[in-house]
Amino acid sequence: MKIKIEGGRLYDPGNNLDGEERDIFIEDGIIVEGFSGADKTIDASGKAIMAGGVDVHSHVATYGLNLIRGMNRFYSPREIGHIYAKMGYTHVNEPFMTQVTANYVHHELSSIPILDTSAFLVLNLRDAETKIKSAKHLEEVEKIIPIIIAGTKAIGLKIYEPFVKYAERKYILRNVTAKKTLSFFSGMSRESIPRIIMHTSPELFGEEIENPGGFHFSHVGSAINNEEAYQKVLHYLNAGATVDLGLFDLEQNLRISNPKQTVGEVFGRVDMGLSEDIVFSKGKVSENEAPFFAFKLALSQPSSHISFSTDSPANASFEAYPKIFSWLMKAENRANLFDKELPDSEYSLLDIARITRHNPAYILGLKNKGHLGVGAEADIAIYDINEDTKPSELEACFKDCAWLIKSGCIVVEDHRIVNDQVEKKTYYRGVEPLDYEPAKILTSYSTFRFENLMVDEVFTAKEVKV
Amino acid sequence: MSEILYESVVCPSCGCLCDDIDVVVEENRVKSIRNVCEWGISKFLFTKKFTPNVKRGRVEKPMIRGKTLTETDYETAISRAVDILKGSKKPLIYGLTNSGYNAQKIALNIARRLKGLFEPRGAALLSSYYAAMGDSNFYVAPLEEIRNNADLIIYWGCNPIHSTPRHLARYSVYPRGRCKERGSQDRAVFTVDVAENEMGKLSRRFLQVERGTDSLVMETMMKLLRGENVEDYKGDIATIENMVRQMTKVSYGAIFFGLGLSARGNAVKNIENLMALVKELNGKTRFVILPLYDDFNTSGVIQLLIRELKNPMPADFSVDHGAKNSKYSLLENLHEVDAALVVGDDPFWSLPSEKSDLLKEIPIVLIDPYWTRTTNKAQVIFPTAVTGIEAEGVAYRMDGLPLKLKKVLESEYPSDESILGEIYQRLHKEFP
Amino acid sequence: MAKLSMYQLYQYLPKTDCEKCGFSCMGFANRLISRDIKPEDCPFLLEPEYSESLTELNRLLGPEVEKEITGLIIDQEKCNGCGICVTVCEVNMEKSREAESGRGPGFSDDVVLRIDNGKIKLVDPHSCRRANPSSHICRACAELCPTKAISLV
Numbered sequence A: 001m002k003i004k005i006e007g008g009r010l011y012d013p014g015n016n017l018d019g020e021e022r023d024i025f026i027e028d029g030i031i032v033e034g035f036s037g038a039d040k041t042i043d044a045s046g047k048a049i050m051a052g053g054v055d056v057h058s059h060v061a062t063y064g065l066n067l068i069r070g071m072n073r074f075y076s077p078r079e080i081g082h083i084y085a086k087m088g089y090t091h092v093n094e095p096f097m098t099q100v101t102a103n104y105v106h107h108e109l110s111s112i113p114i115l116d117t118s119a120f121l122v123l124n125l126r127d128a129e130t131k132i133k134s135a136k137h138l139e140e141v142e143k144i145i146p147i148i149i150a151g152t153k154a155i156g157l158k159i160y161e162p163f164v165k166y167a168e169r170k171y172i173l174r175n176v177t178a179k180k181t182l183s184f185f186s187g188m189s190r191e192s193i194p195r196i197i198m199h200t201s202p203e204l205f206g207e208e209i210e211n212p213g214g215f216h217f218s219h220v221g222s223a224i225n226n227e228e229a230y231q232k233v234l235h236y237l238n239a240g241a242t243v244d245l246g247l248f249d250l251e252q253n254l255r256i257s258n259p260k261q262t263v264g265e266v267f268g269r270v271d272m273g274l275s276e277d278i279v280f281s282k283g284k285v286s287e288n289e290a291p292f293f294a295f296k297l298a299l300s301q302p303s304s305h306i307s308f309s310t311d312s313p314a315n316a317s318f319e320a321y322p323k324i325f326s327w328l329m330k331a332e333n334r335a336n337l338f339d340k341e342l343p344d345s346e347y348s349l350l351d352i353a354r355i356t357r358h359n360p361a362y363i364l365g366l367k368n369k370g371h372l373g374v375g376a377e378a379d380i381a382i383y384d385i386n387e388d389t390k391p392s393e394l395e396a397c398f399k400d401c402a403w404l405i406k407s408g409c410i411v412v413e414d415h416r417i418v419n420d421q422v423e424k425k426t427y428y429r430g431v432e433p434l435d436y437e438p439a440k441i442l443t444s445y446s447t448f449r450f451e452n453l454m455v456d457e458v459f460t461a462k463e464v465k466v
Numbered sequence B: 001m002s003e004i005l006y007e008s009v010v011c012p013s014c015g016c017l018c019d020d021i022d023v024v025v026e027e028n029r030v031k032s033i034r035n036v037c038e039w040g041i042s043k044f045l046f047t048k049k050f051t052p053n054v055k056r057g058r059v060e061k062p063m064i065r066g067k068t069l070t071e072t073d074y075e076t077a078i079s080r081a082v083d084i085l086k087g088s089k090k091p092l093i094y095g096l097t098n099s100g101y102n103a104q105k106i107a108l109n110i111a112r113r114l115k116g117l118f119e120p121r122g123a124a125l126l127s128s129y130y131a132a133m134g135d136s137n138f139y140v141a142p143l144e145e146i147r148n149n150a151d152l153i154i155y156w157g158c159n160p161i162h163s164t165p166r167h168l169a170r171y172s173v174y175p176r177g178r179c180k181e182r183g184s185q186d187r188a189v190f191t192v193d194v195a196e197n198e199m200g201k202l203s204r205r206f207l208q209v210e211r212g213t214d215s216l217v218m219e220t221m222m223k224l225l226r227g228e229n230v231e232d233y234k235g236d237i238a239t240i241e242n243m244v245r246q247m248t249k250v251s252y253g254a255i256f257f258g259l260g261l262s263a264r265g266n267a268v269k270n271i272e273n274l275m276a277l278v279k280e281l282n283g284k285t286r287f288v289i290l291p292l293y294d295d296f297n298t299s300g301v302i303q304l305l306i307r308e309l310k311n312p313m314p315a316d317f318s319v320d321h322g323a324k325n326s327k328y329s330l331l332e333n334l335h336e337v338d339a340a341l342v343v344g345d346d347p348f349w350s351l352p353s354e355k356s357d358l359l360k361e362i363p364i365v366l367i368d369p370y371w372t373r374t375t376n377k378a379q380v381i382f383p384t385a386v387t388g389i390e391a392e393g394v395a396y397r398m399d400g401l402p403l404k405l406k407k408v409l410e411s412e413y414p415s416d417e418s419i420l421g422e423i424y425q426r427l428h429k430e431f432p
Numbered sequence C: 001m002a003k004l005s006m007y008q009l010y011q012y013l014p015k016t017d018c019e020k021c022g023f024s025c026m027g028f029a030n031r032l033i034s035r036d037i038k039p040e041d042c043p044f045l046l047e048p049e050y051s052e053s054l055t056e057l058n059r060l061l062g063p064e065v066e067k068e069i070t071g072l073i074i075d076q077e078k079c080n081g082c083g084i085c086v087t088v089c090e091v092n093m094e095k096s097r098e099a100e101s102g103r104g105p106g107f108s109d110d111v112v113l114r115i116d117n118g119k120i121k122l123v124d125p126h127s128c129r130r131a132n133p134s135s136h137i138c139r140a141c142a143e144l145c146p147t148k149a150i151s152l153v
């Protein structure tokens, strides 16, 4: 189908479009230069156009979440797809997939309608404990990691616990300190894996990282609870690191955390093979300064390498994104949030497009996403936003886009979801040639045979290698 | 005569879903097979459970019942099945714990479309387990972590040697794990059951309980944990005290429970207490609890229900806002049901007679590879390929992790998934 | 229980060293022990006059022989293929990385015990600890088998 979108204003940092009025031409799911004779013309005059939103960090398929859902405490996959689509999002990235839960996570993700998906592979460092102790294994690990990423159809490597710690004293020799771990991974070459995603915690900011440029720090907001940590993040950003913000909405939220960080009501715990269980709880983070610093960081926009996130559902559920956008965009919308003074800067639509489209797509390595240039995936969101939009209306406008086109198909038409059966894709990072042999050492403690750990197509949507 | 070797095939027999089965196929027959247990091999050889030399009779042609059962073709059988289901006010879709995930999904959609009831086999026990999480939280782990860490394994109301033969060797007691390098020497086993069995030999403690007193034993254990008075308990209190003492001393315990808890006494009460006990234990040390499924994809149907309806209970689409059911089993309403679609199960064998007597009165559409007691009663019978051997699929292991089921043999029969799909399509067309 | 020896088997061979099998008779006996070849691979043994020898060789080398080598008596009837013995056997663990943590040995791994067609099989009695005079102590499989399918002579 050939679709033409007329008269809208485009916000696309990747192509230096800051509200320019341009027509968009879509053919075969791709944005093209132009054509005559559209099958469908969409009048977008007076509306803002952005690429489809890309969520770099949202727990939508984490192992254990289904049990929460069974208690009716979390969205169904259908609700997830629909809510995201109405917000103008077309891609969600699951940040917590372990080797053994890879099939599970992909199967769960592929049950979410509309959205393209991807996932970070959380490497359990215990599986590599003998390797990461010394830099002499660096080359071997550099070779193995891309294989295991490709095999589990992940898009990146995430380190959740940057250390190996056994509770039992007798395994003390197996432990690896955070310092050692970080220095090991700092040394990894960018060719083998462009960016290592770090789960951020206050403890991580207590460590020194020699070469922060190779890291992406996820939901930093959760971990900045004092000025010192704040300065550290600025320093890392200066050194070339990227971050996603981990903003808060200060409501009761479902948290997925270690046992120490639970708040309020606890629902259950899952042993994922890390040094501590993962606990699901629901409550409000109020005692610490983190929410304030998170917004301070966001509003001072210290670097163009920041992405939007809330560590959904932990700091804020993805459903609250529109509210948070409206806080970022208008000081008056956030006036009563904190006792302390926040910077009074305000995000433009271009800034919003940068932190919700361009940067997340960049972090995930999705070259054809997050922008509106020719050749890009035709994932396009059209919002009823223009100069006349009042600050108080912003939230509603972001919550309820006027149109959403996903891979060239109309999903939302005039604020209504008209089709949720569009083609879905699973994006992952591949390697050539794919020889599994060296990676087998990482799976010796699995109950699965290696070939069954590697994710088969039955669990994914249409696979796209990046 | 060429042999084909299929390595790392998943055994579609019990909830263990062992994924290390190596099958040699010659002329479309399993010639030899490695690592599979005796229960699993019966499945691969199409023989009776645990008796690999007695063939099970396969249904060869679709059948419909007039005065007698007569062979027919799929087309006719489907029309007849669709007529039965269409004409029903409240059909029951039942079974499905031995089907692949996609087949289960289509069956759920059929139930939705017909405004019927959807109940997986064994729902009563499972529903109680999920419901009990509300009060007592969940404590789960992939089986790898249990094997890596657990130093105490408790089997309650199940005999893994019969229901899930390789569970002991693969996931719980005997394998070496990351922090249990000496395997079974680093762990202890407790078994609680009504009758002495093989588990006695390998358990450090075997607690034999009176039929129907499981929940009382659990209560007594909780009392002991809280230091309360247990004088009024009449059974083997010495063993219980000893067990409780060890349960608090271990660093990581794992409890597996089975159908035994539903067969005797009150399933709901048993599970509630067991979960409460686990919660209590988690105040002192680390414990996880998982059900031991004897059907290979019970876990899948639960995952499906949760994904689709946010509720693991059997689904009742007959009421408005369907599916927000809070009953543990809809079979209580069996007298209202006026037709049934049974997939891969034999309710005339597995249900108590007061329930199956009600089924006798209504037309049944059956999808099953084998002759069973239910084939004797069904109005329409569809033979199918055996999922995981003759047809591909996806199944969930007891810890909720999915595996791909492979196809190692060609079959002249369609899969249950495709028959269900066909029925769904026809309903969709004729019954919009 | 004495271990089956090469000389014991040699008694029943034609002792002609004709090398039709590719070895000397003694070499042949040696390979019989390691099960690399079968008695039938010697053409003479197929002749009627050697039929008694052949039967005897097959008896010595048959399932019974496992018992003689290892002192393990296997009753396949009782076995339910639970694989506990396969998992606990330390020699299996040494020989197969797969078998180390509860997974079944790989298809081409040379192990001592494996589950074949749903039943236990002592595939390589010679590697069993019990076959090695210096370490007769192992009895793990027999001790831990829940169905008593493995016992000791």
Ligand code: SF4
Binding pocket: B011, B012, B013, B014, B015, B016, B017, B018, B035, B036, B037, B038, B039, B040, B164, B165, B166, B167
């Ligand atoms: S334990 Fe279950 S899954 Fe494993 S081989 Fe036996 S029957 Fe199959």
Ligand code: SF4
Binding pocket: C013, C014, C015, C016, C017, C018, C019, C020, C021, C022, C023, C024, C025, C028, C041, C042, C043, C044
């Ligand atoms: S063929 Fe037979 S007789 Fe000749 S050398 Fe070999 S074993 Fe001896």
Ligand code: SF4
Binding pocket: C070, C088, C089, C090, C091, C092, C112, C113, C127, C128, C129, C130, C138, C139, C140, C141, C142
């Ligand atoms: S006796 Fe020991 S070495 Fe021999 S097969 Fe049994 S467990 Fe293995």
Ligand code: SF4
Binding pocket: C078, C079, C080, C081, C082, C083, C084, C085, C086, C115, C119, C120, C144, C145, C146, C147, C148, C149, C150
């Ligand atoms: S011999 Fe015993 S332990 Fe080994 S598989 Fe058979 S029943 Fe299990």
